[in-house]
Amino acid sequence: MLGTAHDNPKVAALKEALLSAAITFLVMAPISGIVLKGYAFEADFTVPVYAALIVFVLRLAILLLEQNETGRKILVRLSPSKGGGVTVAKPGGVPWLRFILPLLFIAGLVLPFFLGKYWLTVVILAMIYVLLGLGLNIVVGLAGLLDLGFVAFYAVGAYMFALGSQYWGLGFWTALPLAAATAALFGGMLGFPVLRMHGDYLAIVTLGFGEIIRLVLNNWTSFTGGPNGVSAPNPTLFNLEFSRSAKIEGNIPFHEFFGIPYDSSLKYLFIYMVLFLVVCAMIYFVNRLRLMPMGRAWEALREDEIACRSMGINHVTVKLSAFMMGAMTGGIGGVFFAAYQGFVNPSSFTFFESALILAIVVLGGMGSVVGVIIAALVLTILPEALRDFADYRVLIFGILMVVMMIWKPRGLIRIHRPYFRVKGGKA
Amino acid sequence: MSLLRVNNLSMRFGGILALNQVSFEVQPGSISALIGPNGAGKTTVFNCVTGFYKATEGHIDLDDNGRHTDLVKVLGERFRVGDFFNPKAFGDRLYYKALGGSHRVAQAGVARTFQNIRLFREMTVLENLLVAQHNQLDRNIIHGVLNTRRYRRSEKQALETAMHWLEIVDLGPDANRLAGELPYGHQRRLEIARSMCTSPCLICLDEPAAGLNPRETGELSRLIRTLRDEHKVTVLLIEHDMGLVMEISEHIVVLDYGQVIAAGDPKTIEADPKVLAAYLGTEEEEGHE
């Protein structure tokens, strides 16, 4: 870059690495090096110096590797995969899946009995994110629509349950379908005008919508309780309440009915069970969708919208169906979140939540169900285990998004297209 | 009665008049061609006919066995003053504004292929053909999730139709490959099969022979004939390969600078001095180039 024609390549590499290091230092020095303390500051340039050193070493290593044969081979192996990472599934599917799936199902059902209350709550939260990830995966992964305000639908679901029970006495089971429908309705109202426009606008409009919902929840104090939030009731099972004493007249607490001692984790156990079944249903649903005309149309639309229109597919309604389906899932997730946490306030529904769910979909590989499940579990359980790094969580998600897009834009899990069995050339 | 009537079609992009009062007709069951030098506006005509551009002026009408469709109206037009006094016209226009678009044109029976092939590259060949049958399938979510008999029947039929077309274009063995992996010539044929899966009455082929070798071009011309003779579909094509055009088409429309300069059967066109001038350039025009 700076080198003249006379430079030997090693010197040129050194110069370029130095330049990269200098830029890194200049970019990082003011923010990390000079920390504001009121109108004064404290200077400490250790971080930018180390960062510049790391950049220097890495850049130099890459430049030098590029200069010889074996080095280039190493780089090619590390470089982003160009193939797209999509293959056609093998005929007959995976045989061992029929044994693994029931085993996993049973394992999921008995798992909570072996967990303490703390880990049970962590797993519930992780499952909620699995659900949200699956929902957003429909929108982003299958239909290729970037929804940055997914948290809005999550909030709609959570508040539907909390406010519904406060104002209209809605129970958990009534709130569930109602929240799904309301969230889908919101999705439809937002999506219909916006989805007919150029795709990227959707991203910014949903981003704005997420903020609108949060601001309204925050400011409409008389209805939503503002920043203090609203409490959400415990879920019930056939009018049996999961609390020490019945809150609603006529109901009996669960533990009294069965004559077992009261345990506060009973509520979580119940939520886990219902949530687990909902997630399983969702997984089945999404897998079926990919084989159905609707799911196929979503993916086709992601591949080439113009071609879809030339075949008579109404791109607006097809996108809308994906968008609403995602919103619906978000709403359901919200009800579980409200029930799990016992109360909701707007601070749970910031843009960061949307970004986290998006990170799950991106890491899992857009369109891959298994990938999304694994990513959701990893991204929610890992931070619990690594509490010391809590401050850097967002930073890591951000880096993860950029690196994934550059290195493996289709996610870590390979995507399989369905195989169709056709007999001897004729169907 | 002609299948497609294009009447005084004009298209303006900013200050450029890309099409100027273009009129032509396509007879049912014919193979017609739209030719002209580069930049003459052929693809613009195609994009107007297939609903991707909204014509600035003019009418495009489709009459398929007595079913009439106004191909401009279904795209959704601006409101006119009269609409505000006529609730029916207002409702009509609002309906197409909200739910209209190029897909309506396709639903009316106009299928097309693209100059730069537009396949769903990361989906399999069969999936490409199944997507094309979207509107004929059982799209009820509940049927699909529960895998009902009605749903299975509809999917099975779609798969049969898809295989049927794959056989016709000779791609049977590629059924379960990714569309993007196919060789170029196969992709061209797959795109034709895909547009045929929408069961159209008119298929518009945009430079179907581009990038094909002479053998493949020969196969293509047989395929186009088969489409018309056996599958009763009208063909309208844009093509630069004059050999192919003269060989298969019955009616030719010549465009130059956005205007129709000649129309007729291949013999007439071949002898038309204006067409020769447009293609080879007249004496004074050569000076500009």
Place this chain on the structure above:
Amino acid sequence: MAGHAGILINSKSILLQKTFRCSTMESHILGQQLVNGLALGSIYGLIAVGYTMVYGIIGMINFAHGDIYMVAAYITAICIAVLSFFGINTVAIVLLITLAVTIFIIALYGWSIERVAYKPLRNSTRLAPLISAIGVSLILQNYVQVSQGARTQAVPTMIQGAFRFGSETDFFQITYIQTLLVVVSFLSMGILTWIIQKTSLGRQCRAVQQDRKMASLLGINTDRIISTVFIMGSSMAAVAGVLVTLNYGSFDFYIGFVTGIKAFTAAVLGGIGSLPGAMLGGIILGMSESLFSGLVNTDYKDVFAFSLLVLVLIFRPSGLLGKPAVEKV
């Protein structure tokens, strides 16, 4: 809402109190809101330029742009603190050095972000650069938060005083700093417009914007032009960051997010891809937001701005000065 709404117009200077049910709208309050709106709008306009130029040239919404502006606010405060540490207190010199340093560092930010996070994705799927941009936005926010702390930062008031209009008790004012803000904004916009319209570099930018492939065939180094566009957009955001810090005096690591969406709204309102459109959109948005918060409700002023975005996209997606896009088939 309660009967009173307090409107914090300038955190240091004045606090306007007025009753909510205002039947006789005093013209001075209206005037004050318009002045504040013009100042706010100039800021939106400056940031919108970055969105509009990047969108025009590579068709991507640079979500990190709002955060670039946020970083600029921090650099401004750091620069002022460092200068005062070295005993440089002359207002004009402090301002000039701060402006120069901030523009330089923020341009470097813009350049490196493009180089690291967007350039490798030039030929990727449509969603990839958008997601990468979201990632960069998160990185910047968290990086600043971790390095500088989450609390609100402040800078000392450097320029005091105002032009006052009206009587002693019933007046509206244009502070000197607001005047400076509007003048510098328009000046920067003027310089940028001159670069784009009159210089060879600007001609190359416009050529790449119209047809990147064709421009590169003509020998224009498109990668370099794209980098330049990022540098120019970031410089404008840097100017906005400096001005905002001087005018409002306080900021935190989260300001880039909301301001970013609003500036994008301004860009869409003016017509995406159009430079004068960005400034016009910014001023219209700033003024209408200011009037909304003055006349209707300040709590919902962001809701108002975002709703405006949705409405513009529905009814006039090509904006006020933009050309309707023709889809390439």
